[in-house]
Amino acid sequence: MSALRIAIVAGETSGDILGAQVIEALKKRIPNIEFEGIGGPRMTQAGLSSWFDMERLAVMGLVEPLKRLPELLSMRKQLKQHWLKHPPNLFLGIDAPDFNLNIEIALKAQGIPTAHLVCPTVWAWREGRVKTIAKACDDLLCLFPFEPRSFEGTKVRAHFVGHPMVEALEELPSDVDIRAALHVGDERVLALLPGSRRSEIESLLPIYLEALELCDFPHDIVIPASNSANFDLIQSIVATFSIKPRVVIGGSRELLKIAELATVTSGTATLEAALLDCPMVIAYRMSSVSWFFIKRLLKTEFAGLPNIMLGRAVVPELIQEELTPRALADELQALMATGALAQKAAFKEILSALDTRFGDQCASVLVNTLGR
Incomplete structure (x- = not known):
């Protein structure tokens, strides 16, 4: 045969x-x-x-x-x-x-x-x-x-x-090994993921950093850069702020695995954060012209995959004009105050559904x- x-x-x-x-x-x-x-x-x-x-x-x-x-x-x-x-x-x-x-x-x-x-x-x-x-x-x-x-x-x-991401994330190193590789010790970690496109980083990262300057967050702030060019860009933006996050190349999934909370640009990273049990605020802003056309095409009520999957607003979304440093700071502080228990419970639903x-x-x- x-x-x-x-x-x-x-x-x-x-x-x-x-x-x-x-x-x-x-x-x-x-x-x-x-x-x-x-x-x-x-x-x-x-x-x-x-x-x-x-x-x-x-x-x-x-x-x-x-x-x-x-x-x-x-x-x-x-x-x-x-x-x-x-x-x-x-x-x-x-x-x-x-x-x-x-x-x-x-x-x-x-x-x-x-x-x-x-x-x-x-x-x-x-x-x-x-x-x-x-x-x-x-x-x-x-x-x-x-x-x-x-x-x-x-x-x-x-x-x-x-979803194949479930099995892929199971293969990540242990928390101890990740912390050693990122040089964060036992500190509480806040991850900032401003996207991989230059335009996203230039538009979003200053807002993220300004939000952190408004409040005293007891965290080691870490930003993963997808490549060396983005690393240089992120470093140049960070240099203009008083807070000094650590910038690393790669390792966004590893970072989300050990982070206590994160600010994540809408996209696949929002699903990664949910599957890694990392509470987050979803934040995104694009040009007003692009948003004018895109919002008329969108059929979904939500921007982030966790909320789309669940059909309810479990993860805060700050999109377009709603994304301000003050609003982001407030949402992050609210997560810290509650321990993000609602998000963590919802993330278990997502993992169970996709595994x-x-x-x-x-x-x-x-x-x-x-x-x-």
Whole structure:
């Protein structure tokens, strides 16, 4: 009997991590199985035959994708032509919806089973994409338990498979080792996460620091920088304030694991903080022009993933004009006064909901689709 062939396309590092977990879980279920397509070093090490450099797909912004459009279209055309001529037993697109959904539509139209991992954020904006997704994939693997509801009434089999971040965070070093690496000893730690984009750091960090200057916080203040350029930028901003936080390169997850509380820019870090049981204030501000358009597209009541998941305002959110140094200082002081007991109780709900052993859940869905 010939081996099962699974076609997979991942377009960036996060997808490579997810893809490797899925490949490894499938190999445990079906030893005689082959994987081909596009992936990074983790997927390749797990057993994928990658035909293109995954980094060629990882384009960001507005201008760069347009410059690379001919190359991306050619790459996608080659993949479609090959798999239509040599049909795989299943195609799995991992995130990268602008690239993968087009492939899925073409293959599904020819009767090839298709699946897509990571639900596009139709629950937050661009709800019209539900129709495109329904046309593209048979199975949709969702990371959050509220996502399948968006596909009720369609032919998509939407499955909640858990979040891989749960298992990733379990592998962090011990608190003792983290404190030694960050040189914080036994001090109480307040973490400031102003984002990874230069514009975010320039806009948000001064507000965070001014808030801390308004009150006497008995903490060792630590700011993680995502790279050396951001480290230099953060240091230059810190130099203009009287308080002197410690700035480190990397280690944001490790920092959240030992921090007593944090100020976190809205994004994935809010979920990391919740899963690491770190009470927080979510803070964000963008240009008034960007906010004018974005707030008209948003469908969610909340900005932070913990509140979106819970459906209630457990974590304080200071967004746009609500984000002032005084408001932030007050929220941080309130957390200290109460011990953030309400947040900690809610974080246990989130962890319980997302801890489903992601790789095994994905494999179960795909094996069922394969008829194994």
